[in-house]
Amino acid sequence: MPWPEIKDSTGCAAAIPFLLDAVARGDADTAGSALGELRRRICQYGFLVGQATAATVPFLWELVRLPQVTCRVGILHLLKSIADARQWETTAAAYPKLLRRRDNYVEWEREARHAVHAQRGVLRHLLDEPDREIVRASEELAATLGNRSSADLGCRHEQP
Known part of the structure; x- marks a missing residue:
């Protein structure tokens, strides 16, 4: 991934691999702090995604699979925030000029x-x-x- 060539909420996304590594290898405090910074960069305010978001998501899915990652619940919450994001799409519906900008925020969100x-x-x-x-x-x-239930995902998990 050419991280220096894409943007996150702070500008250049070059720091994202380092943050992902800190989430993967850090103790609870380090991983939690890195995840917070990652959230700020790829899903600002919990609902604004940008160019680097889609490129980061596969790495988040990989991290959430690893039992040694201390902040897996936070990663799942971040993935949910990204899945819920519709800020740019909603804004573009009211202000179609947004679709003609050089930076295609609506497409990044999708x-x-x-x-x-x-x-x-x-x-x-x-x-x-x-x-x-x-x-x-x-x-x-x-x-x-x-996926309204674990059955939709083919799971054996019993709901309480």
Whole structure:
């Protein structure tokens, strides 16, 4: 990925690989802090996505699969925020001029949502985790993605 050539909310997205690495390898404090910074860069305010968001999503899905990652619940919440993002699309409906800008925010938003949807099969495994917080966050994300139950994902997970 040519990270220096794409933009996040701060400008150049070159720091994203370093943040992903800190999420993957850091202790709880380090990983949590890096995830917070990553959220600020790719899903600012919890609803504004940008050019670097879709490129980052596959890495987030990879991290959420790893049991040693300490902030998997936070990653699932971030993926849900990205899947819910419709700020640019909503704004463009009211102000079509936005669609003629050089930076195509609406398309970036759609690509980001598509990237989250593309790997929703990962939820199948997360719903069988022993950690109830992971299961709850996975269920919330599944609902956002249109998978209303674990049965929709082919899971054996029993709901309480």
